[in-house]
Amino acid sequence: xxxxxxxxxQIYSTVGTGNWWHLQLVFGATGPDRDEIxxxxxxxxxxETSGFNFMPIRSITNIDSDHYGNVAIDAWDEVGIDxxxxxxxxxxxxxxxxxxxxxxxxxxxFYGLGQNSNSYASCRIALNSxxxxxxxxxxxxxx
Amino acid sequence: MFFTQQQVDNLIPLIKVGxxxxxxxxxxxxxxxxxxxxxxxxxxxxxxxxxxxxxxxxDLVDQSDANPFRFAGEVVTPSARSWPRYEDALERHPxxxxxLTEDARGGPSLDLLAYDWMGIDGRYAHDVCLFRVWTxxxxxxxxxxxxxxxxxxxxxxxxxxxxxxxxxHLFTGSWTWEETTENSxxxxxxxxxxxxxxxxxxTINFTASFFPDGGLDYAAVSFIRE
Numbered sequence: 135x136x137x138x139x140x141x142x143x144q145i146y147s148t149v150g151t152g153n154w155w156h157l158q159l160v161f162g163a164t165g166p167d168r169d170e171i172x173x174x175x176x177x178x179x180x181x182e183t184s185g186f187n188f189m190p191i192r193s194i195t196n197i198d199s200d201h202y203g204n205v206a207i208d209a210w211d212e213v214g215i216d217x218x219x220x221x222x223x224x225x226x227x228x229x230x231x232x233x234x235x236x237x238x239x240x241x242x243x244f245y246g247l248g249q250n251s252n253s254y255a256s257c258r259i260a261l262n263s264x265x266x267x268x269x270x271x272x273x274x275x276x277x
Numbered sequence: 278m279f280f281t282q283q284q285v286d287n288l289i290p291l292i293k294v295g296x297x298x299x300x301x302x303x304x305x306x307x308x309x310x311x312x313x314x315x316x317x318x319x320x321x322x323x324x325x326x327x328x329x330x331x332x333x334x335x336d337l338v339d340q341s342d343a344n345p346f347r348f349a350g351e352v353v354t355p356s357a358r359s360w361p362r363y364e365d366a367l368e369r370h371p372x373x374x375x376x377l378t379e380d381a382r383g384g385p386s387l388d389l390l391a392y393d394w395m396g397i398d399g400r401y402a403h404d405v406c407l408f409r410v411w412t413x414x415x416x417x418x419x420x421x422x423x424x425x426x427x428x429x430x431x432x433x434x435x436x437x438x439x440x441x442x443x444x445x446h447l448f449t450g451s452w453t454w455e456e457t458t459e460n461s462x463x464x465x466x467x468x469x470x471x472x473x474x475x476x477x478x479x480t481i482n483f484t485a486s487f488f489p490d491g492g493l494d495y496a497a498v499s500f501i502r503e
Contacts, residue, residue: 136440145501156501167435169447190349190497192484193433193449223443230444234349237497239358 136163136222138229141170141212160194160212161226167195169226171233188236330419331389331426338387341413342372346405348495366402373413376406389413390426394471400498403471403483407496411485417446420485420493424450429483445494446487451501453480471498 143156162168174187217225345352346367353363369375373389374382381391389410397406411420424431429450436447457471471481479500486494 136437162440163437166437167432169440169444187499189499190484190495191447191486192482192499193436193447195432195435223440227444231350237349238351240362 136161136226138215138217138222138225139212140215141210143211144209159215159229161222161229167193169230170194171229173236188233188240190237191230191233329388329390331414331423332386333389333413334386335384338373338413341415342409344412346408347493348404348408348497350494362401363405366399366405370397370402370405370409373406373409376409389423392427400471403498404496407483407485407498408493411496412493415491415493417448417485417487417491421448421450424448424483424485428452428456442489445489445491446485448485450483450485451480457481 139160141158141160143158145156156172156174158170158172160168160170170192172189172192174189345354346363347353348359348363351357351359353359353367355364374387376393376397377387377389377391378393378396381388392406392410397403411423414420414423421431421434427450429452431448431450433446433448482497482499482501484495484497484499486497488494
């Protein structure tokens, strides 16, 4: 049975910038490969014009507290999203259509590290269950 | 007409592809067989190089190039919001052949494994070129095999059947930073050309999204920031 979940992960930094905190919407049944919608912090590169990178829908596999695909991670936690009596496939199709619009348009939203967004709060909550309270320095990188 | 055992062995994986792509696949098998027969070695009792499912007759590739470039669910035309990002890449890579290394261009058949990793400049150009090459391959199974030829880890082959039926296939091949730099000869400027930037060390994803009826919707390069 496919389920829609909100998942948070912490990915090791390989360049000494602190670990990266990722949030993603994931759809599918636990076990088989699942699909994800993800938005990432745009980074500091002058070549990027957006504060966010809206990633194309991807397939992911091998997810647990140690792996995110073939990436070694520090933590993974996910929580099911209550969509009432709606068909999960219908909800996912709508979300994919919305996500594709952002992927196509790449709107130039400003985003600062000090911004206390909902995604920032949700990321902390999701990861609290796995990691304990994030340190102030790493929590600042929660997107 | 007889096939050698070597040719038969080579064709078996092609026959195993999904039912939706059987017609174009048989066309490919026929093309591969014709190309093999046209070689001097055919029928002369000499060793025959195994035909590759990634080597296609030029006319097949030309037909494939008639498909307009799509990204994230739409055809990218001058009126599309994404047009400014793809205009240069579409001009530089109007055909599948233009996405191959120079020494692989110009022949009666095209080897789609001769992808010009070092010459294609930037992620948007790779979106265009991967779309062209994967559209020419046509079969989702061949696209997965193409990814595996480049030692990518491929997710999506274990997708639920009902999701495939409703949404189509979705495959993501990936290289970790280490795989990208150590195993793929894409260090330095190669990676720069792949991502436009390389100040961080990402896992790189190559996604192929298919329609439920089997046609390629889009190809996309993305990354997981590490």
